[in-house]
Amino acid sequence: MDERDVRILKAIADLGTDSPERLHEETDIPISTIHYRLNNLREDGVIENDLNDIDLDAVGLGVTVIVEVLAEYSGTYDDVAEKFGAIEGVTQVYLTMGETDFIVIAHLTDSDMVERLVSDFEALEEVERTNSTFVISTLKDSQRALEAYELNTLLDELVEE
């Protein structure tokens, strides 16, 4: 994982495409080299499939933290949520009913970064209290929700709307 690998992976995430041509435009790395790099990344297991799912452990973002946030705000919750989403490493922001107001999930490099994350939250005026839960082990992480269903269930539930 050198700078070029990171640039390519970042470009894929940002552009939402793996077209060598588009990646070339974004990164200025020669198309031929894009191929070369992508092959290596696939062999190393960093990129897992044709859909370019990333192995977070392999890229070095193996630390997952779930943060419950209790917030106090006058405006709309969108604005608050947007601030949460802007904090580096935050991938998911949920507005919830129940004990806490928001549940946030972040993917980080190491424990040091957890501290940084928590400070980022506490620095926001709207944040009253946070409760961070450290993930010891990610036992399942299917980005593709349909994978979590039997075909027949999907046919029953989703067909015709």
Add this chain to the structure above:
Amino acid sequence: MDERDVRILKAIADLGTDSPERLHEETDIPISTIHYRLNNLREDGVIENDLNDIDLDAVGLGVTVIVEVLAEYSGTYDDVAEKFGAIEGVTQVYLTMGETDFIVIAHLTDSDMVERLVSDFEALEEVERTNSTFVISTLKDSQRALEAYELNTLLDELVEE
């Protein structure tokens, strides 16, 4: 969203590819039609980008539930986690430190399915107690963690390992 659309989307999720040829093998739908359907699904916003990210609201899986599970088990936690992962709709299973033992995220069609989900959990002998949190609104859900970072941060954190 008719049966064919669902079959195609399910095949993409299972196979981890969007190769029309492979999808044809899996679904027996003519390649030409695969194209035709995929185009429509993209136009309708069900498929969001070249990486085939799915709009969960658009497919009808817009209900998200976060379940804290307190479990009592003699064997290894893998076995328990596997049972959780096998429950329909469950996309993420985390083993955590802290108040609860597991945190699980599921994507469902409607409130009725939430009941089903909770019963599925409670039916497991290892499960002692569950606490479900209903997600009112998903304010951010980036499957691609790298998107949640500035390029410079990634370069600092990830280059050379």
Add this chain to the structure above:
DNA sequence: TGTGAAACTGACAGCGG
């Protein structure tokens, strides 16, 4: 709307420097 055939375009493998 769905599907087959024909024409086009981009992706990917291999070699060579």
Add this chain to the structure above:
DNA sequence: CCGCTGTCAGTTTCACA
């Protein structure tokens, strides 16, 4: 690492069911 070239798969178009 990267340009070049041939091949092949993916894509678009269109005509017809």
